[in-house]
Amino acid sequence: MTTSVAPKALLFDVFGTVVDWRTSVARQVGDALGSSVDAYAFADRWRSLYQPAMEQVRSGVREFTRLDVLHLESLRTVLSEFDIDLPDSQVTDLNLAWHRLTPWPDSVPGITRLKSRFIVAPLSNGNIALLLDMAKNASIPWDAILGAEPVRAYKPTPDAYLRTADILGLRPDECMMVAAHNSDLAAAREYGFRSAFVCRPTEHGPEQTTDLVAESQWTANVGTITELAEVSGC
Amino acid sequence: MTTSVAPKALLFDVFGTVVDWRTSVARQVGDALGSSVDAYAFADRWRSLYQPAMEQVRSGVREFTRLDVLHLESLRTVLSEFDIDLPDSQVTDLNLAWHRLTPWPDSVPGITRLKSRFIVAPLSNGNIALLLDMAKNASIPWDAILGAEPVRAYKPTPDAYLRTADILGLRPDECMMVAAHNSDLAAAREYGFRSAFVCRPTEHGPEQTTDLVAESQWTANVGTITELAEVSGC
Numbered sequence: 001m002t003t004s005v006a007p008k009a010l011l012f013d014v015f016g017t018v019v020d021w022r023t024s025v026a027r028q029v030g031d032a033l034g035s036s037v038d039a040y041a042f043a044d045r046w047r048s049l050y051q052p053a054m055e056q057v058r059s060g061v062r063e064f065t066r067l068d069v070l071h072l073e074s075l076r077t078v079l080s081e082f083d084i085d086l087p088d089s090q091v092t093d094l095n096l097a098w099h100r101l102t103p104w105p106d107s108v109p110g111i112t113r114l115k116s117r118f119i120v121a122p123l124s125n126g127n128i129a130l131l132l133d134m135a136k137n138a139s140i141p142w143d144a145i146l147g148a149e150p151v152r153a154y155k156p157t158p159d160a161y162l163r164t165a166d167i168l169g170l171r172p173d174e175c176m177m178v179a180a181h182n183s184d185l186a187a188a189r190e191y192g193f194r195s196a197f198v199c200r201p202t203e204h205g206p207e208q209t210t211d212l213v214a215e216s217q218w219t220a221n222v223g224t225i226t227e228l229a230e231v232s233g234c
Numbered sequence: 235m236t237t238s239v240a241p242k243a244l245l246f247d248v249f250g251t252v253v254d255w256r257t258s259v260a261r262q263v264g265d266a267l268g269s270s271v272d273a274y275a276f277a278d279r280w281r282s283l284y285q286p287a288m289e290q291v292r293s294g295v296r297e298f299t300r301l302d303v304l305h306l307e308s309l310r311t312v313l314s315e316f317d318i319d320l321p322d323s324q325v326t327d328l329n330l331a332w333h334r335l336t337p338w339p340d341s342v343p344g345i346t347r348l349k350s351r352f353i354v355a356p357l358s359n360g361n362i363a364l365l366l367d368m369a370k371n372a373s374i375p376w377d378a379i380l381g382a383e384p385v386r387a388y389k390p391t392p393d394a395y396l397r398t399a400d401i402l403g404l405r406p407d408e409c410m411m412v413a414a415h416n417s418d419l420a421a422a423r424e425y426g427f428r429s430a431f432v433c434r435p436t437e438h439g440p441e442q443t444t445d446l447v448a449e450s451q452w453t454a455n456v457g458t459i460t461e462l463a464e465v466s467g468c
Binding site for chain 1: 302353361362363365366369370376377378379380383384401402403
């Protein structure tokens with residue numbers, strides 16, 4: 001890291017940073033809906049409704065609602081757009097695709113190494129059950145499951161970062177946000193966190209155009225989470 | 235277990251059930267205050283202010299306040315009762331004694347085995363930072379840190395149990411409360427949880443008079459957490 005004083009907690013964005021949501025969701029969409037559906041197009045459309053759904057909460061139009069519920073509403077919209085009629089039990093099960101996402105190959109080894117020296121926890125917009133099921137499926141050794149649900153605030157609102165630091169009993173500068181998204185890091189830094197950019201150039205598929213490089217002087221700038229462990233001396 | 239349908243999550247009381255708070259706090263009180271203070275009497279008096287402090291929150295007199303704050307207020311009271319004048323930084327550090335409690339010898343091996351088959355998490359009145367620091371110090375492999383703080387309700391109010399099940403996306407009967415206290419299990423069962431009594435006959439020292447036996451037909455009744463793993467087939 002480019003700073004000599006180490007943080008106490010590393011707080012990870014999850015979708016895209018720790019797990020490859022697009023490939024994982026597309027695979028499960030293919031399994032559930034068959035080969036006649038463009039599974040990647042379905043996954044991308046489902047994900048495109050993620051920010052607008054959270055925006056209703058962030059803007060105060062809607063009270064805090066956990067991501068499983070927002071995902072389910074979005075899924076029903078996409079199924080309807082794709083003209084797919086699915087029994088309710090299968091809709092509910094497909095919605096759990098987000099609980100079964102596969103980590104990038106370096107994520108679990110990297111987080112395991114970092115855990116020896118830092119508190120490691122998600123600071124994700126995913127809800128607790130989603131992140132817990134994902135961690136249990138994929139053996140991600142979090143110290144705690146933090147994020148939007150315990151603080152009832154979605155990133156990038158200040159409460160999402162500041163209340164998480166407060167829960168940990170830490171000052172913001174004792175926390176480092178680890179994310180593949182420059183916008184997440186920009187918000188975290190604005191509220192006093194350190195920042196580590198992990199480049200994930202295929203999160204959105206082979207033709208990704210965003211977040212291909214660090215767009216600012218973040219505290220650290222790495223290609224993988226194992227590299228973050230390396231530069232942190234873990 | 236005496237039931238044929240297994241729960242999905244085992245939710246543990248922590249103070250007394252997983253860790254030996256009395257010996258751990260007394261040892262740290264002795265280290266901080268010296269041998270002229272009766273460390274066990276100090277620890278017992280500190281703990282005696284625990285229920286009254288939470289009762290202010292449970293009764294609605296006071297808004298939800300995390301346990302670290304209640305512990306600190308109680309510590310100042312006890313220091314004053316013992317006529318001890320301590321610098322602020324040492325008071326703050328001594329308050330963290332509750333973050334550094336030692337597990338009973340069977341706790342970590344037992345929880346590690348149970349984790350292979352169940353979600354394992356604390357459902358404690360301790361706050362997240364307290365439970366997280368304790369877990370990291372003592373290598374307790376929780377899947378998540380749950381309890382009073384995420385649900386903003388102290389046991390034994392119904393919200394403490396029911397909101398925890400809701401966070402996990404589980405029905406109450408898919409959750410099992412594991413505790414050394416009959417009153418905790420009685421509340422959990424009232425709200426639909428399964429119940430496992432772990433006998434901890436020296437939580438309050440060699441002359442303990444309470445919770446020496448299971449006072450009801452709990453779902454399971456064991457002497458250690460490793461025994462709970464054994465009867466659960468882990």
